[in-house]
Amino acid sequence: MGTLPLSPREARAWDGYRRMQGLLASQLNRQLMADTGLSDADYAILSALLAAPGHRLRGLALRCEVQWEKSRLSHHLGRMQTRGLVVREECVEDSRGAVFQLTDAGREAVEAATDDRVAAVRTYLVDLLTPAQLDALASISDAVLARLAKDDAHLRAVAELARGA
């Protein structure tokens, strides 16, 4: 593929994004961690569970929520379990499956963390942007996510073909 270099406009956008991404992520993570003892990853899991009916979710469903690799999820849930944030239970309808449930401590931890997280998101992102910028960010994300999803679909199609061959 003959790849032309980025134009100044493109380079500015990419460069800005790259720097913002790194610093913003580390700032949000650091702050949440310092204030609540929960990492970004913890928070993602916990809030997915909190939103689920009965504060419990099948491993697979959880994986769809947070979009992690299965081994990452497994490792992390293991650690969270030893920290008492979550418990693992057997799955009734598929005995190789697992169901994870929020403990009371886990529920308290997320609830305590939520304000902090929202406040930080406001401070470092949302409150800084105009409505037009908010919408632009949403539409940019949509475009990128659609492209990434297409790739996923492509991968699945290739797997399909391999199966057929």
Next chain:
Amino acid sequence: MGTLPLSPREARAWDGYRRMQGLLASQLNRQLMADTGLSDADYAILSALLAAPGHRLRGLALRCEVQWEKSRLSHHLGRMQTRGLVVREECVEDSRGAVFQLTDAGREAVEAATDDRVAAVRTYLVDLLTPAQLDALASISDAVLARLAKDDAHLRAVAELARGA
């Protein structure tokens, strides 16, 4: 701080950004890694060195370029050194300092990786966006980065005060 929850518009922007960020970063990293054996982090270091006069940079300067914590930089440079991508030399004007220089292998590796990186950035971000969206992304980044810098300045000021007290 009485933190009101995010409005639907704000939530959409934040949620989109969050998802895009995670998947985009992992896709870019994965692809670069698979195609060139270089991680995102490697590439950041190597391209900073490549751009520097003489392909060499003081540790401190490198840290400013990539905005990493010093221990991260030190560890990573150590590993890159054992991989033969980089060499560490003594620093003349400050003998506690260190200077890092790209090896030939390192130079070849970055140069080989550059096309791949640019192509991926096009595929998954830049080429998907309209000029208006590119500009919006740049201005959003500027706003966020300015806010983060302000915090940094604040931290420095606090340190200053502590020094004075």
Next chain:
DNA sequence: CGCAACTGGATGATGCGTCAACCAATGGCT
């Protein structure tokens, strides 16, 4: 000069993320 504070950088411990391999349960197909 001499001492204290600071700075550039290295190091070790620890938790995290990814990959590859694995295992058991399942479901489809004949």
Next chain:
DNA sequence: AGCCATTGGTTGACGCATCATCCAGTTGCG
């Protein structure tokens, strides 16, 4: 029923990121 491909999930190894600590060289100040 019996087999085989698939799937949900775990495990171990390994490289990476962060924190706290440390060290040597440097700078500023009396």
